[in-house]
Amino acid sequence: MAFKLSFSSGASEELESKGDGKMKGLNLVFLGPPGAGKGTQAQRISEKFGLVWICAGDILRQAVAQENQLGKEVQEYLKRGELVPDQIVLSLIAGRLDEVEDGFILDGFPRTLGQAKALDKLLHDRTMDLSAVIFLDVPDEEIVKRLSARRICPNCGAVYNMIYKPPKKDEKCDRCGTQLIRRRDDEPETVRNRLRVFREQTAPLIDYYKKNGLLKKVNGVGMPDQITEKIEMVLQRLPLN
Numbered sequence: 001m002a003f004k005l006s007f008s009s010g011a012s013e014e015l016e017s018k019g020d021g022k023m024k025g026l027n028l029v030f031l032g033p034p035g036a037g038k039g040t041q042a043q044r045i046s047e048k049f050g051l052v053w054i055c056a057g058d059i060l061r062q063a064v065a066q067e068n069q070l071g072k073e074v075q076e077y078l079k080r081g082e083l084v085p086d087q088i089v090l091s092l093i094a095g096r097l098d099e100v101e102d103g104f105i106l107d108g109f110p111r112t113l114g115q116a117k118a119l120d121k122l123l124h125d126r127t128m129d130l131s132a133v134i135f136l137d138v139p140d141e142e143i144v145k146r147l148s149a150r151r152i153c154p155n156c157g158a159v160y161n162m163i164y165k166p167p168k169k170d171e172k173c174d175r176c177g178t179q180l181i182r183r184r185d186d187e188p189e190t191v192r193n194r195l196r197v198f199r200e201q202t203a204p205l206i207d208y209y210k211k212n213g214l215l216k217k218v219n220g221v222g223m224p225d226q227i228t229e230k231i232e233m234v235l236q237r238l239p240l241n
């Protein structure tokens, strides 16, 4: 086995606190650098285990689409190119959590230690807690390789990857034949910058989840199917299962 598992130190306490309340499913956070395959894995695992997939980016887009008060506020921030304040993101997530019956996967949130602590409070208020934090670990150079191999079609928006999902002919779109391009965000230098920001922001977060025994590191290098299997193995070995 290429990775070791350790059981949560807080396992016995967790079991006790579940004893008197209603039994809940898996409540997970997926962490990982951009390009680690977090979204793909979150989607697969949520389908397999019947969990609600709460993607922070989608929540913001949905809020804007709904055109209610909160949505209008979100749109103002996005329009100005500013970060949406934690308080707003949290209340949107709270709304989704209230619909959860059998567990959830949070993807794209929390990203900072402050957000992690706010999430704890949000869950605590709902007599929920996290079962595990899955950290998809992929080395920076592998991510640079993956993302810089990404191409998009400027005409129809189709997405390709010269390593994993190359177009049939040269660097031309299968659907419309247009010459594919690389987004500026996927240029190696830009990717390295995004990774630097990610590592700085999430290092305290990873420490925090390591200390409370929730962090489960999964090696995110390999084919998507293999990685899904590794995550499933981790989940099956969680004390609550």
Ligand SMILES: [Zn+2]
Pocket: 153, 154, 155, 156, 157, 158, 173, 174, 175, 176, 177, 178
């Ligand atoms: Zn195209």
